[in-house]
Amino acid sequence: MATAVKADAMVTQPYLIRDVSKETYDTFTLKLEPDKGSNHTQFQPGQFSMLWVFGVGELPISISGDPDEEERLVYTVRSVGQATNALVTRSVGEAIGVRGPFGTGWPLEAARGHDVIVVAGGIGLAPLRPVIYEVLNHRKDYGRLVILYGARSPRDLLYRKELASWARQKETQVLTSVDYGGMSWRGHVGVVTSLFKYARLKPSRSVAMVCGPEIMMRFVTRELETYGLSRSDIFLSMERNMKCAVGFCGHCQYGPHFICKEGPVFRFEQLRPLLEKYEL
């Protein structure tokens, strides 16, 4: 708790954009490398950074890249407002500011030797992608990997090529679902919880990592409990407004927690009394 952290956690550092790729009509993945003079810090899957566009503003964005790929930071950003739009419209070679990484990561150490169940909704797959990379990079350290992914429509599905390639990996199952299928969709239609009946894993030896809209996580946690997972083996990543990311600004208060410091990844047990509360 009392780790001394440098004062400059509040000061951004320039990083250069090395790649911008389009994931969907409104979502893009940025790859960044530190500009000369910036210090690069390794991250834990699940952590986030504060990304700053010169003269526009700053946003908390989860790291979506491969933890084994050093020297690069990867972020998947959905353009929903002025600042996110400014982020995704940067060109290769431009500089943006990066602070972080901040917050807690997914419990990958604890998950070793266990089956891993990843449940994602929409852009919630982005902070979970590092988990998938980690499990697949160190395949024999983990049991089965089951990915349940729900999106609004087929055109909202992120990482479609990767989803297909993950599905071909050993001991890996990828299940996707959409709320509205449209004419050409041949996959599953329905909320993500409706995929549980197809998952093949041993609930008693599984660790679940969940990220998506709060309403989805409320139902997913119920479903996971029904499925037989222990509350202490379910982890959620939460979102609130963040300005400072270091516990000074108060914006990310969630019950007795600051999401930037004690989260964004929490054990379900910590959140259970809070998740069902409206306007908390």
Added chain:
Amino acid sequence: MVAEGVLAARETSWSSAVSLEEHAVLAASELGSLISTLALEGYSVIGPAVRDGAIVYSAIESIQDLPQGWADEQAPGKYRLSPRNDDSFFGYVVGPQSWKKFLHPPEVRLWQAERQDGSFRILNNEATPEKAKAFLGVRACELAAIRIQDRVLLEDRYRDPIYEARRASAFVIAVQCTQAASTCFCSSMGTGPAVSEGADLVLTELQSGSHRFLVRAGTDRGSEVLSKLRTTAATEADLHQAQDGVQAAAATQVRSIDQNGIQELLYQNFEHPRWENLAARCLSCANCTMVCPTCFCTTVEDTSTVTGNHAERWRRWDSCFTQAFSYIHGGSIRNSSKSRYRQWITHKLAAWKDQFGSSGCVGCGRCITWCPVGIDITEEVRALRNGGDHGDS
């Protein structure tokens, strides 16, 4: 993390800490030399002054600037200055401002950036070194509030360098209260009116007999300043007069918050009819959070020049009572006034204990006085505890 006991210990320490040798007496006529000594030591002295019908904290050059002979009358939604029938310098209780204005400034530039060679560089990121300040007239509740902000901004995982620099250089001259406002409830919060630790000098203004101050140094640098003043030995009578005054300030407090089971009370009453009752009165104006000496929330504002080559980040006080405070994509989390007041009071009185090991309330009563509709936090807690189904108290 600091245990709750630190604040609790402060409450009882007055009588046990009192010893004659530690104290001296400073004639009221010598108060000016305290101010000039501090100035000579390199401090800019900040203290109480009358401005716009209120006692505020501002630069003090001499005793002429102090609110001599003024008292403050406080009640829910009411604050008036009135003349005293004596010439006390510290005959008021607390005004709208607190020392957080100086330690955790309302607006501060965090950094600047300039475009350079297709990238950018960060300019003079170090906070401008400010002249060290001496705070004259810090009340026990305010000292407790400073300790609470220390825990948030210095003693948790990260340290705020802006607060740290200001806090480390500040010289604190506490003045014990010998009277309470109707809005005070420091006794029930265990934060006052006696001052124990944390001050460089502790004064108690005495009027009976001659106008003078009982003074005690709390730190080495306090002793050093004290040694430069003309003082006389304190007598048992001085000590008793001071003690009686402080006890009177405790005994005359009419408000309180029962700390018993306060966390459970708030956590278990997330749904309670009182919140609707409150929301019908609360204007979400954020006054309570602005005057609160412990509220620390801030926002950042990113600005750039018209050329777009220079950008700055400013940090400003923010309030959980605004709609934008909880905004995330898709809308604000706390849309209703009810949810915002509930957030504020639940954080202040309950979650703060989980996060920082003490209550976030010091019982200064500012939020009661400066609420334009006179919402009284002590009354709201009582109504949550005892209130009827319709949220009446």
